[in-house]
Amino acid sequence: MTKIKLCGLTRREDILAANSLSPDYIGFVFAKSSRRYVSPEKAAELKGLLNPGIAAVGVFVNEAPETAAALLNADIIDLAQLHGSEDEDYICRLKAITDKPLIRAFRVRTQDDLRIAAASRADHILLDSGAGTGSVFDWSLLRDFDPPYFLAGGLHPGNAAEAVTLLRPYALDVSSGIETDGRKDPRKMKDFVTAVRHADQR
DSSP, X not given: OOEEEEOOOXXXXXXXXXXXXXXXXXXXXXXXXXXXXOOHHHXXXXXXXXXXXXXXXXXXXXXXXXXXXXHHHTTSOSEEEEOSSOOHHHHHHHHTTOOSOEEEEEEOSSHHHHHHHHTOOSSEEEEESSTTOOOOOOGGGGTTOOSOOEEOSSOOTTTHHHHHHHHOOSEEEESGGXXXXXXXXHHHHHHHHHHHHHHXXX
């Protein structure tokens, strides 16, 4: 079954909508440059509303390892997603101070990008078109790519089923594709989750 991550949640109503849908993961963005930024204090408040069966992922962009580890070790988040220029040395440093899982995001443009992603020491890899571009990259690059991965970039309720059917990724990660006017839209969240789960049953 393809796992589902609903990313960029910022409000109480976002969490309640997610609880009703039971995705595998939700995401909090800790990059201050993002319009979806939440403070650690807000994330802790929202995590307290989250159903225990849903894992909270913290999205970081070139943050100090100690900052990410503090949120992980305090159980404010359950996984860290690294979306900047963090290298393998950074991953080793972070793994030395937390035992929580790490997701490393990679921008995919060529087969070389995939080879680099496959060699990562992170617990999971995420393949994206670029940080928050909201566009799909060339999925044909993944035709012979075997390692499990989170797929991100340009996903929405209208193409989620196609992504599952064509690629069978480990997980789909969506953010802007489940928004209306910059806010999470409960209807789109439901439509996305439903599309993924129906495609899995085919």
